[in-house]
Amino acid sequence: MAELGLNEHHQNEVINYMRFARFKRSLCLKTVDSCFQNLKDSRLVEETFTVDEVTDMLDGLQTVVHSEVESELINTTYTNVLVLRQIFSQAEKWYLKLQTDVSELENRELLEQVAEFEKSEFISSNKKPSTDLIRPKLAPLNEGGTELLNKTVASLQEENEKLKTRLKTIETQATAALDEKIKLEKLLKDLQMIQGDQKTNANQDIAELENKVAALKCQFEKTLSDSTANQKFLEEDLVTTKHDLLKVRDQLSTAEKELEKKFQQTAAYRNMKEILTKKNEQIKDLRRRLSKYEPDD
Numbered sequence: 524m525a526e527l528g529l530n531e532h533h534q535n536e537v538i539n540y541m542r543f544a545r546f547k548r549s550l551c552l553k554t555v556d557s558c559f560q561n562l563k564d565s566r567l568v569e570e571t572f573t574v575d576e577v578t579d580m581l582d583g584l585q586t587v588v589h590s591e592v593e594s595e596l597i598n599t600t601y602t603n604v605l606v607l608r609q610i611f612s613q614a615e616k617w618y619l620k621l622q623t624d625v626s627e628l629e630n631r632e633l634l635e636q637v638a639e640f641e642k643s644e645f646i647s648s649n650k651k652p653s654t655d656l657i658r659p660k661l662a663p664l665n666e667g668g669t670e671l672l673n674k675t676v677a678s679l680q681e682e683n684e685k686l687k688t689r690l691k692t693i694e695t696q697a698t699a700a701l702d703e704k705i706k707l708e709k710l711l712k713d714l715q716m717i718q719g720d721q722k723t724n725a726n727q728d729i730a731e732l733e734n735k736v737a738a739l740k741c742q743f744e745k746t747l748s749d750s751t752a753n754q755k756f757l758e759e760d761l762v763t764t765k766h767d768l769l770k771v772r773d774q775l776s777t778a779e780k781e782l783e784k785k786f787q788q789t790a791a792y793r794n795m796k797e798i799l800t801k802k803n804e805q806i807k808d809l810r811r812r813l814s815k816y817e818p819d820d
Contacts, residue, residue, distance in 0.1 A: 527640055538644055540606065545645060547602075551595040558587045618676075690816045697809040704802045711795040729772060735794050736764055742801070 527534060566580050607623075614621050627633060740761055 527636070537640075541641055541644070544599075545641075547595070547599070551591070554591050554595075555588055558584060558591065686816060690813070693809065693813045693816065697806065697813055700802065700806045700809055704799070704806060707795065707799050707802060711799065714791050714795060729768075732768060732771070732794075736761075736768065739764075739797060739801075746801070746805070 527537060529537065562580060562584050572580075611621060
């Protein structure tokens with residue numbers, strides 16, 4: 524038996540459509556035959572006819588046959604469109620996009636293959652329609668599967684929107700941190716430019732340094748409260764800072780006048796450097812978090 528390269532279900536659907544097309548074709552041929560028979564019965568009642576009479580009869584027959592054939596061809600076109608519409612509608616419910624190759628409709632080899640298939644199914648074996656193959660319409664889609672697919676798509680879209688919002692928030696935080704870094708760098712430059720004009724005594728510098736150390740301690744504790752490993756590093760850093768503070772006090776007590784201006788400049792610079800270091804670490808952390816949500820190239 525000739526095959527069309529389709530599975531059993533689809534091949535049965537093709538057989539049903541071809542059965543419908545054969546039925547419509549037989550009706551069309553019967554209509555054309557009836558046109559000729561009507562002409563014989565109504566006009567061919569005399570033994571001889573003039574040329575004009577024969578021409579008139581043939582023109583009338585041509586008009587009737589032309590109208591019947593044209594009507595059937597138009598109806599066949601519309602029928603094919605409805606079949607395609609059913610197939611495409613089912614595909615769209617599953618978010619599929621089907622394509623047709625119109626050039627293949629005139630492929631003689633394929634047309635002969637279809638003719639052989641029709642011959643094997645309807646002519647040679649003289650089959651009668653099987654009740655198992657007759658289906659008046661396309662079977663409906665599994666609505667439960669369609670609903671599940673729609674829910675899955677909606678869920679993915681919602682999750683995508685959440686990720687976009689979160690990414691936008693992280694980008695905003697990173698931008699804000701970068702702006703703050705720029706401001707601190709500008710402030711550091713300004714401090715370096717005016718270091719020569721700053722005049723403070725040793726006691727004021729020590730008190731200011733102690734206050735800044737305390738402020739840095741609070742700021743580091745707040746920033747690194749969720750990380751136990753960084754907490755240990757913070758405590759060690761604070762101890763080192765206190766030791767440095769004692770060294771500075773000792774140096775200031777022995778050479779207060781000589782190192783007063785230099786010490787003041789060094790303290791201001793180190794303080795701003797520590798703040799910048801802390802902000803740089805925040806920016807690096809935000810960038811690491813942002814890179815987790817950026818799509819791969």
